[in-house]
Amino acid sequence: MIIDKIKKDFQIFKNNPNLIYLDSAATSLTPDLVVDTMNDYYYNYNANISRGVYKLSEIATDKYEQAREKVAKFIGASSSQIIFTSGTTASINTIAFGLMRKISKDSKIAITASEHHSNFVPWQRLVSKDRLSIIKLNKNGYIDLEDFKEKITSKTSLLTISHVSNVLGTINPIKKLVNIAKQINPEIIVIVDGAQSTPHMSIDIQDLDCDFFVFSAHKMCGPTGVGVIYGKKELLEQLTPMFSGGNMTDKVSFTETTFTQIPQKLEAGTPNIAGVIGLGAAVEYLKNIGLDNIKTHEAELLLYTQQKLYKTFGNDIIIFGPSNIKDRSGVLSFTFKNYHPHDIASILDSYSNICVRAGNHCAMPLHTNVLCVVATTRISFYIYNTEYDVDKLIEGLKEVKKILK
Amino acid sequence: MSIYQEHILEHYHNPCNNKILDNATNSESATNSTCGDKIRIDIILNNNIISDVSFSGEGCAISQATASMLTEKIKGEHIDVLKKMTKDDILSLLGITLSHTRLKCALLSLEVAQKSILN
Numbered sequence: 001m002i003i004d005k006i007k008k009d010f011q012i013f014k015n016n017p018n019l020i021y022l023d024s025a026a027t028s029l030t031p032d033l034v035v036d037t038m039n040d041y042y043y044n045y046n047a048n049i050s051r052g053v054y055k056l057s058e059i060a061t062d063k064y065e066q067a068r069e070k071v072a073k074f075i076g077a078s079s080s081q082i083i084f085t086s087g088t089t090a091s092i093n094t095i096a097f098g099l100m101r102k103i104s105k106d107s108k109i110a111i112t113a114s115e116h117h118s119n120f121v122p123w124q125r126l127v128s129k130d131r132l133s134i135i136k137l138n139k140n141g142y143i144d145l146e147d148f149k150e151k152i153t154s155k156t157s158l159l160t161i162s163h164v165s166n167v168l169g170t171i172n173p174i175k176k177l178v179n180i181a182k183q184i185n186p187e188i189i190v191i192v193d194g195a196q197s198t199p200h201m202s203i204d205i206q207d208l209d210c211d212f213f214v215f216s217a218h219k220m221c222g223p224t225g226v227g228v229i230y231g232k233k234e235l236l237e238q239l240t241p242m243f244s245g246g247n248m249t250d251k252v253s254f255t256e257t258t259f260t261q262i263p264q265k266l267e268a269g270t271p272n273i274a275g276v277i278g279l280g281a282a283v284e285y286l287k288n289i290g291l292d293n294i295k296t297h298e299a300e301l302l303l304y305t306q307q308k309l310y311k312t313f314g315n316d317i318i319i320f321g322p323s324n325i326k327d328r329s330g331v332l333s334f335t336f337k338n339y340h341p342h343d344i345a346s347i348l349d350s351y352s353n354i355c356v357r358a359g360n361h362c363a364m365p366l367h368t369n370v371l372c373v374v375a376t377t378r379i380s381f382y383i384y385n386t387e388y389d390v391d392k393l394i395e396g397l398k399e400v401k402k403i404l405k
Numbered sequence: 406m407s408i409y410q411e412h413i414l415e416h417y418h419n420p421c422n423n424k425i426l427d428n429a430t431n432s433e434s435a436t437n438s439t440c441g442d443k444i445r446i447d448i449i450l451n452n453n454i455i456s457d458v459s460f461s462g463e464g465c466a467i468s469q470a471t472a473s474m475l476t477e478k479i480k481g482e483h484i485d486v487l488k489k490m491t492k493d494d495i496l497s498l499l500g501i502t503l504s505h506t507r508l509k510c511a512l513l514s515l516e517v518a519q520k521s522i523l524n
């Protein structure tokens with residue numbers, strides 16, 4: 001991968017020449033190609049989809065449906081299994097609402113201790129607390145397999161789990177976990193939150209064999225406001241639509257309405273047309289770079305960072321999550337002495353123009369109950385990051401130490 | 406301009422009134438949920454005069470330094486002085502401007518102190 005060339009794909013680096021962006025787990029930067037593709041819609045064929053019989057609307061509809069095909073191919077699904085939403089949060093809420101009637105009153109939902117609030121609160125809201133089984137993590141940030149096997153029983157109707165933790169970076173062995181869960185209860189529905197995996201590694205949905213898989217466009221070079229639900233067909237068909245209205249109906253009368261087929265059934269109203277088409281461009285862009293190249297690049301950066309942090313700061317730095325690089329994605333959360341992460345992030349920003357995230361990263365139970373710290377500082381990598389960025393980070397952290405003592 | 410000015414760091418490293426008052430007449434605490442800052446304020450009121458005040462808890466340099474400055478400012482004052490304090494008073498104590506997110510850190514101790522004298 002030639003990073004200098006990749007950086008040229010992003011106007012933002014031209015406009016902010018000294019920008020060191022280490023917060024791609026929150027949102028990735030957007031390549032010009034994606035912005036241009038979206039502008040193309042507004043400049044040249046701005047029309048609503050699936051309604052007009054005129055040319056512009058047909059072009060818009062075609063491009064929108066082509067994006068669905070591109071996204072489907074990107075994860076190894078067929079296009080009727082792809083539903084567009086406004087993001088991972090919307091995807092998970094749509095599934096939770098859609099399954100509400102299907103989940104029997106005495107069944108349980110299993111979830112891990114490291115979930116993002118997006119994949120936690122919707123489930124917590126759905127069932128009473130004695131029906132939510134929290135699967136433990138061990139000290140190094142891996143799912144505790146023994147606890148996993150204990151918490152999943154024949155009464156567990158649903159398992160929801162992130163592919164990659166947005167705090168620890170742990171890559172969970174989804175295929176294996178799905179397999180174990182289905183052996184215990186063949187009826188279990190497994191939902192995978194792929195918000196942090198899809199941007200960074202090649203996804204083969206057939207191989208993972210989960211029932212639902214969700215992710216956000218804005219973390220993978222696409223725009224904000226677009227997300228995806230992949231689902232097995234018979235399950236997608238069973239989801240009660242969270243939204244009803246235009247574009248999802250078959251026959252509407254004053255007394256009764258019937259719905260159309262998936263995917264349209266779950267996409268009521270006018271979608272983010274330009275955004276979806278932008279996501280189509282983003283997946284092509286990532287495919288051209290190569291997902292395996294991206295993964296390798298991030299692993300190299302991660303190793304470099306880990307070594308540099310320990311070498312420079314020794315025991316002043318505590319890094320959370322697996323120490324074995326092959327088990328983690330390009331996310332690294334740490335504490336630095338007793339410095340508050342907000343101070344670290346503010347100083348890195350104001351002195352060195354480095355963007356990092358500080359806080360609990362929408363994973364408060366994980367911080368409070370597992371890591372036992374109120375907050376961490378998080379850096380996360382993507383295709384445009386280099387060792388130079390890491391060197392700058394180290395310099396910046398030295399400055400933090402000088403200021404906060 | 407960096408928000409980590411000399412006088413702010415001085416308060417952060419050597420905070421004033423950083424303790425718990427066992428005989429407080431008024432106490433209140435709160436947390437800032439985005440970053441987990443925790444502040445507790447203890448006040449001893451004597452005929453509506455703040456005869457002693459302290460803060461405790463943990464948080465970033467901005468929240469700790471502000472709490473220190475605030476307690477220094479209101480000690481010995483009538484409670485009306487505290488009641489009337491606003492965001493702008495805190496910013497002029499600090500002598501810096503703050504972004505939206507960091508403003509929350511700076512205002513936490515004032516919110517807690519004002520809440521403690523509500524009843």
Ligand SMILES: Cc1ncc(COP(=O)(O)O)c(C=O)c1O
Nearest residue numbers: 087088089116118166195196216
């Ligand atoms: C693991 C994980 N799940 C869910 C989300 C929520 O995604 P969004 O904010 O795009 O809905 C995020 C992103 O913040 C995440 O990292």
